[in-house]
Amino acid sequence: MDEGWRLTAKEDALRLRARMIQAIRGFFLERDFLEIETPCRIPAPAPESHIDAVAEGEWFLHTSPELCMKRLLAAGYPKIFQICRCYRAGERGDLHLPEFTLLEWYRTGTDYRALMDDCESLIFSVAGELGFDGEVSWKGRVIRLQPPWERLAVREAFARHAPITVSEALSGDRFEEIMVCDIEPHLGMERPVFLYEYPAALGALARRKAGDSAFAERFELYIAGVELANAFSELTDAQEQRQRFEEAGRSRRLQGGSVYPMPESFLAALPQMPPSAGIALGVDRLAMILAGKVRIDDVVAFTPESL
Amino acid sequence: MYTASDLRKGLRIKIDNDPYIVTEFNFVKPGKGQALYRCKLKNMINSNQFERTFRSVDAFEAADLQEKKMQYLYREEGKYCFMDNQSYEQVFLTEDQLGEAKNFLLDNIEVEIFLFEDRPLGISLPNFIEVTVTKADPWARGDSVSGNTKPVTVQTGYQLQVPPFVEEGDRIRIDTRSGEYLTRVKG
Numbered sequence: 046m047d048e049g050w051r052l053t054a055k056e057d058a059l060r061l062r063a064r065m066i067q068a069i070r071g072f073f074l075e076r077d078f079l080e081i082e083t084p085c086r087i088p089a090p091a092p093e094s095h096i097d098a099v100a101e102g103e104w105f106l107h108t109s110p111e112l113c114m115k116r117l118l119a120a121g122y123p124k125i126f127q128i129c130r131c132y133r134a135g136e137r138g139d140l141h142l143p144e145f146t147l148l149e150w151y152r153t154g155t156d157y158r159a160l161m162d163d164c165e166s167l168i169f170s171v172a173g174e175l176g177f178d179g180e181v182s183w184k185g186r187v188i189r190l191q192p193p194w195e196r197l198a199v200r201e202a203f204a205r206h207a208p209i210t211v212s213e214a215l216s217g218d219r220f221e222e223i224m225v226c227d228i229e230p231h232l233g234m235e236r237p238v239f240l241y242e243y244p245a246a247l248g249a250l251a252r253r254k255a256g257d258s259a260f261a262e263r264f265e266l267y268i269a270g271v272e273l274a275n276a277f278s279e280l281t282d283a284q285e286q287r288q289r290f291e292e293a294g295r296s297r298r299l300q301g302g303s304v305y306p307m308p309e310s311f312l313a314a315l316p317q318m319p320p321s322a323g324i325a326l327g328v329d330r331l332a333m334i335l336a337g338k339v340r341i342d343d344v345v346a347f348t349p350e351s352l
Numbered sequence: 353m354y355t356a357s358d359l360r361k362g363l364r365i366k367i368d369n370d371p372y373i374v375t376e377f378n379f380v381k382p383g384k385g386q387a388l389y390r391c392k393l394k395n396m397i398n399s400n401q402f403e404r405t406f407r408s409v410d411a412f413e414a415a416d417l418q419e420k421k422m423q424y425l426y427r428e429e430g431k432y433c434f435m436d437n438q439s440y441e442q443v444f445l446t447e448d449q450l451g452e453a454k455n456f457l458l459d460n461i462e463v464e465i466f467l468f469e470d471r472p473l474g475i476s477l478p479n480f481i482e483v484t485v486t487k488a489d490p491w492a493r494g495d496s497v498s499g500n501t502k503p504v505t506v507q508t509g510y511q512l513q514v515p516p517f518v519e520e521g522d523r524i525r526i527d528t529r530s531g532e533y534l535t536r537v538k539g
Contacts, residue, residue, distance in 0.1 A: 050515035095387065139379075
């Protein structure tokens with residue numbers, strides 16, 4: 046029987062992926078981050094407008110380990126990371142799997158700018174360990190990984206690439222469409238780019254920018270048009286966090302989505318959380334970029350359809 | 353009714369009373385935002401193509417098409433002829449109307465013809481077909497790194513990537529929806 050040939054055809058990509066994950070782990074361990082494992086099955090996922098959790102009995106499979114990781118920060122752990130499987134219902138495309146691998150890391154006593162520096166060193170050094178000489182090529186583009194990378198405010202990205210402004214896009218409910226059609230295709234085509242300062246409404250767990258509360262201290266990392274990571278200066282105000290969760294719940298109800306229980310144990314721990322910054326990076330997508338693959342299917346052994 | 357999450361390549365939907373077929377499809381979801389379904393659509397009557405991005409809340413009606421079982425007969429001057437074996441009625445479709453289905457038209461294959469107000473617009477193939485490989489480079493065992501595939505040509509002229517062990521004269525099964533190799537067929 047030859048059904049196994051598809052798996053055999055993935056061998057190079059799977060080997061690269063395995064080495065990449067090892068290099069990522071090494072990077073954080075060398076820098077005194079503690080590797081953490083938190084439960085996949087949780088009673089209350091973070092309520093977000095557009096992320097759907099998979100129900101598992103009365104509980105849910107986590108959509109990211111974020112809430113548990115932050116409880117550890119609140120308990121006094123200063124530098125932690127986790128590499129784990131996450132689950133999001135209905136997400137399937139060239140860059141999406143409903144079950145995928147996230148890398149999250151958190152630092153206390155700092156803000157999201159420190160995470161930009163982390164991203165630069167992490168990806169540059171991991172690529173170096175895998176034998177890349179400071180650049181990767183993807184879909185015929187050569188992308189230079191040598192830091193520093195570009196930092197581009199969302200506002201500026203709209204001015205440069207979009208036919209309308211950020212506030213017009215938000216009021217017309219066209220933010221995602223403009224991002225996908227007009228902006229993302231230009232992001233990180235020569236070197237990686239940090240797209241930063243998102244409108245406050247689009248950072249459910251992010252702190253508002255000091256001095257300009259219309260924006261959230263949030264960034265997304267893009268390489269070759271692919272969104273790789275999402276980072277925040279973490280919101281530590283439990284009252285505000287509860288309100289934002291309630292808003293997300295209302296928005297979910299309006300869209301006809303299921304409404305999750307309030308993550309009370311997280312909210313109870315939040316007042317003890319020091320100023321912190323945290324980030325989630327798509328491990329499968331980083332493997333795609335490094336392996337030169339254009340579909341997420343090519344860097345995992347099994348997709349849901351192949352089971 | 354279909355919702356946006358039903359969208360996929362080959363789905364036929366009704367927009368402004370015209371039948372459209374989805375020719376390209378991708379799911380995207382930028383930065384924790386709402387999901388978008390990017391489609392290329394082709395008007396099945398006049399072949400006009402356009403791109404459109406849908407959201408999860410969008411809903412569609414199925415295209416009002418009739419289906420008729422017919423048999424593929426022959427190709428002549430870019431037209432493909434099909435016949436209803438009951439009534440002996442014949443219809444012709446252009447290469448453009450067939451789209452990728454033209455790659456899988458085996459002699460005498462039975463297909464579903466789609467008609468809109470009695471006009472033939474397109475066909476639907478069986479999901480799986482078996483074909484003979486007519487051209488393949490021999491597999492050089494030594495120099496084949498794992499992970500390699502090789503191109504072959506099958507009896508309809510269609511080219512695709514297969515595992516290295518597939519040889520000229522082999523019968524293989526193809527998924528006509530994706531155009532991809534599935535397995536080698538014994539004997």
